[in-house]
Amino acid sequence: DSGVTQTPKHLITATGQRVTLRCSPRSGDLSVYWYQQSLDQGLQFLIQYYNGEERAKGNILERFSAQQFPDLHSELNLSSLELGDSALYFCASSVARWDYNEQFFGPGTRLTVL
């Protein structure tokens, strides 16, 4: 158990819908990272927040957005969903602003778009 929690574990929805994925970082961690993992693919970095502020952006679509709240939990919002958005979405957290070797990953949310 990494200490990072993600909810829900599974999510099934239809095209065109909007969903929100939630992540609670490890206690004391200020950075949250979001990744997308499509079937049999590596992880693609989406976005990072540090202490409530966006710090880095990856290949995140305009239909996707995220935020980090004062209690440091983060939400990833996916809208106008398409079939190709079906994937595992992972959240990771670290203490500092940029800790590439100290990112602890949550168990992921599996999103299925029908």
Add this chain to the structure above:
Amino acid sequence: GQQLNQSPQSMFIQEGEDVSMNCTSSSIFNTWLWYKQDPGEGPVLLIALYKAGELTSNGRLTAQFGITRKDSFLNISASIPSDVGIYFCAGPIQGAQKLVFGQGTRLTINP
């Protein structure tokens, strides 16, 4: 952009066998990371390499940072059933606060 290519994509071995996999890039990396992902779980960091030529072990796992800084290798000795999973290499992109991951090597072990 910087991309990591892992090979092989999948491996089917017998329990007890040694395993070798590698990760290559057309760009130089200053750090190489190896992760393992169990089914239904998030990736877990196995080994981090920070210096060209470095050889680091973690139990039965040994990883090496290639001299050219464009490749890295992971070896698993005397494989056991719990080694099953997907192994990813990753590295930080220079000048950006983000990691790039390889596509993974899926390891399957026949008892």
